[in-house]
Amino acid sequence: MKRELVVVLASGGMDSAVTTAIANQTSRLAFLHLNYGQRTAERELQAFKELAEFYQVEKKLVINVDHLSQIGGSSLTDTDIAIAQADLESTEIPTSYVPFRNANLLAIATSWAEVISATKIFLGAVEEDSSGYPDCRREFYDAFQKVIDAGTKPSTQIEIVTPIITLKKYEIVLKGRELGVPFELTWSCYQHEDTACGVCDSCGFRLRGFEKAGLQDPIEYAERPVYQ
Amino acid sequence: MKRELVVVLASGGMDSAVTTAIANQTSRLAFLHLNYGQRTAERELQAFKELAEFYQVEKKLVINVDHLSQIGGSSLTDTDIAIAQADLESTEIPTSYVPFRNANLLAIATSWAEVISATKIFLGAVEEDSSGYPDCRREFYDAFQKVIDAGTKPSTQIEIVTPIITLKKYEIVLKGRELGVPFELTWSCYQHEDTACGVCDSCGFRLRGFEKAGLQDPIEYAERPVYQ
Numbered sequence: 001m002k003r004e005l006v007v008v009l010a011s012g013g014m015d016s017a018v019t020t021a022i023a024n025q026t027s028r029l030a031f032l033h034l035n036y037g038q039r040t041a042e043r044e045l046q047a048f049k050e051l052a053e054f055y056q057v058e059k060k061l062v063i064n065v066d067h068l069s070q071i072g073g074s075s076l077t078d079t080d081i082a083i084a085q086a087d088l089e090s091t092e093i094p095t096s097y098v099p100f101r102n103a104n105l106l107a108i109a110t111s112w113a114e115v116i117s118a119t120k121i122f123l124g125a126v127e128e129d130s131s132g133y134p135d136c137r138r139e140f141y142d143a144f145q146k147v148i149d150a151g152t153k154p155s156t157q158i159e160i161v162t163p164i165i166t167l168k169k170y171e172i173v174l175k176g177r178e179l180g181v182p183f184e185l186t187w188s189c190y191q192h193e194d195t196a197c198g199v200c201d202s203c204g205f206r207l208r209g210f211e212k213a214g215l216q217d218p219i220e221y222a223e224r225p226v227y228q
Numbered sequence: 229m230k231r232e233l234v235v236v237l238a239s240g241g242m243d244s245a246v247t248t249a250i251a252n253q254t255s256r257l258a259f260l261h262l263n264y265g266q267r268t269a270e271r272e273l274q275a276f277k278e279l280a281e282f283y284q285v286e287k288k289l290v291i292n293v294d295h296l297s298q299i300g301g302s303s304l305t306d307t308d309i310a311i312a313q314a315d316l317e318s319t320e321i322p323t324s325y326v327p328f329r330n331a332n333l334l335a336i337a338t339s340w341a342e343v344i345s346a347t348k349i350f351l352g353a354v355e356e357d358s359s360g361y362p363d364c365r366r367e368f369y370d371a372f373q374k375v376i377d378a379g380t381k382p383s384t385q386i387e388i389v390t391p392i393i394t395l396k397k398y399e400i401v402l403k404g405r406e407l408g409v410p411f412e413l414t415w416s417c418y419q420h421e422d423t424a425c426g427v428c429d430s431c432g433f434r435l436r437g438f439e440k441a442g443l444q445d446p447i448e449y450a451e452r453p454v455y456q
Contacts, residue, residue: 063295067336070291073343093381099342103335103379107328108295114327115301135379143378146371151331151363153321 002028005058006120006161007113009034009105012047014186014206015124015164018172020055021179022163023122030059030118034105036098037069038076039083043193050185059116063108074098076190083191086204088227093132094201096190102135103144106160110148113158125162126172138165169209177215184218198223230256233286234348234389235341237262237333240275242414242434243352243392246400248283249407250391251350258287258346262333264326265297266304267311271421278413287344291336302326304418311419314432316455321360322429324418330363331372334388338376341386353390354400366393397437405443412446426451 006027010016011034023029033048035041045062052060069077075084075095084095102125109121125136134140145160152158164172176183188206189196196203198221208227210217234255238244239262251257261276263269273290280288297305303312303323312323330353337349353364362368373388380386392400404411416434417424424431426449436455438445 061298063298065295067291067293068339070289071336071339071343073339097381098339099381100335100339100376100379103375104332104339107331107335108299111296111299111301111326111328111332115299134381137378140375140378143371143374147331147368147375148328150365150368150371151328153325153327153362 002026004028004120005030005116005118006122007032007109007118009109009121009123010048010051011124012044012051012186013124013188013202014176014181014183015126015172017051017181017183017186018176018179019122019124019163020051021176021181023161024055025179027120029055029057030061030112030116031055031057032109032112033062034065034108035062036065036077036101036104039079039191040187040189040193043187047185047187051182054182054185061112065104065108068098068101068104071099083200085199086201086227088201088204088208090132093134096201097133100135102133102140106144110152110158114152114156119157120159120161122161122163125165126167126169127165128168138162141165169205170212173209173213173215177213186219192222195220195222197221198225230254232256232348233258233344233346234350235260235337235346237337237349237351238276238279239352240272240279240414241352241416241430242404242409242411243354243400245279245409245411245414246404246407247350247352247391248279249404249409251389252283253407255348257283257285258289258340258344259283259285260337260340261290262293262336263290264293264305264329264332267307267419268415268417268421271415275413275415279410282410282413289340293332293336296326296329296332299327311428313427314429314455316429316432316436318360321362324429325361328363330361330368334372338380338386342380342384347385348387348389350389350391353393354395354397355393356396366390369393397433398440401437401441401443405441414447420450423448423450425449426453
């Protein structure tokens with residue numbers, strides 16, 4: 001029997017879908033989606049809703065986080081900054097970095113978890129094989145855990161869980177297949193909402209992941225370059 | 229010459245006004261106000277604007293943080309929960325606690341600071357002589373500092389500064405008088421927007437602070453009980 005209620009930060013992408021499948025094995029799900037003014041917000045919300053239905057989640061909350069686009073500084077939220085083409089080997093922080101985004105999302109998730117008495121927050125952060133955002137590293141989540149411990153009521157116990165943080169993208173694909181994740185419902189493209197572009201960083205990592213896993217990505221792409 | 233640009237979290241209350249006066253001694257000010265759906269939002273915004281003008285701040289940003297009232301769980305954002313009468317000796321966390329509010333506000337402040345290249349975030353947190361919110365303690369801010377260090381770009385250096393955190397309320401009043409803080413422009417009441425109620429926790433701490441400092445609070449009160 002699944003006793004524990006947990007919050008899952010669900011963007012609608014494949015990483016959070018696999019994370020959802022993992023959380024779903026042991027827990028009741030409270031599904032949280034944050035629309036932070038990213039270009040593909042509508043498409044991601046659709047993916048979130050379809051995944052919520054697929055996993056028959058117990059609670060669902062969609063929050064508009066307008067302030068991240070109001071603050072700007074990222075190609076994801078500011079249409080004056082172009083979305084860069086995929087450069088999977090770059091060690092620079094890309095223009096798609098939304099300043100301190102994940103702290104904002106985790107703060108919201110913690111507020112909700114505290115109010116609904118959820119005991120964990122699951123999120124699909126990936127440290128390696130991702131765009132190198134500073135707020136996707138384990139060190140960041142370890143630090144945030146201490147903020148939760150210090151900044152919530154003494155009776156509140158909320159643990160951050162990042163079950164795929166050390167996995168490579170192809171391992172996430174394989175894990176997802178093992179758990180029956182409906183990849184056809186997920187959305188990863190940073191740029192388009194109709195057909196995935198295939199050339200932004202996010203499409204690049206995803207396509208390479210499926211390629212290395214020896215599986216076919218079930219969604220459609222405008223272009224389908226082969227990434228090494 | 230004031231070189232450094234700093235973000236000041238300015239609620240419009242007396243603590244943030246005194247913090248502003250301290251920051252203003254050495255730095256250029258970027259003034260940030262968060263409207264999180266609290267009952268007295270409009271009156272606080274007015275105080276923020278008048279203080280921004282008084283201090284001739286260089287940048288000003290007002291953000292509507294709708295999600296805290298959407299999440300609920302506090303008498304400040306949920307009109308179904310009554311505002312409690314002042315109980316300045318209570319050791320319980322009061323119903324006015326907005327779950328994990330200050331982490332949400334700090335995350336926003338950090339995003340903004342990173343985008344505008346501000347080097348510090350000043351905020352008027354007070355550890356003692358306040359309502360005992362878990363996210364007002366020094367331990368919480370120390371932990372959040374580590375999240376900033378881990379979760380922003382390597383080139384970003386942002387320091388949290390809480391210059392009045394160890395002061396008692398009457399010491400804050402005295403500090404404010406020393407620095408010429410226009411207390412008549414500030415607003416603290418949790419309950420009313422026209423005349424301060426005098427009986428909520430926030431009015432209680434404020435009135436006791438002025439009382440102990442031997443000064444007259446220049447704002448009007450509907451009731452003016454004497455707090456020991």
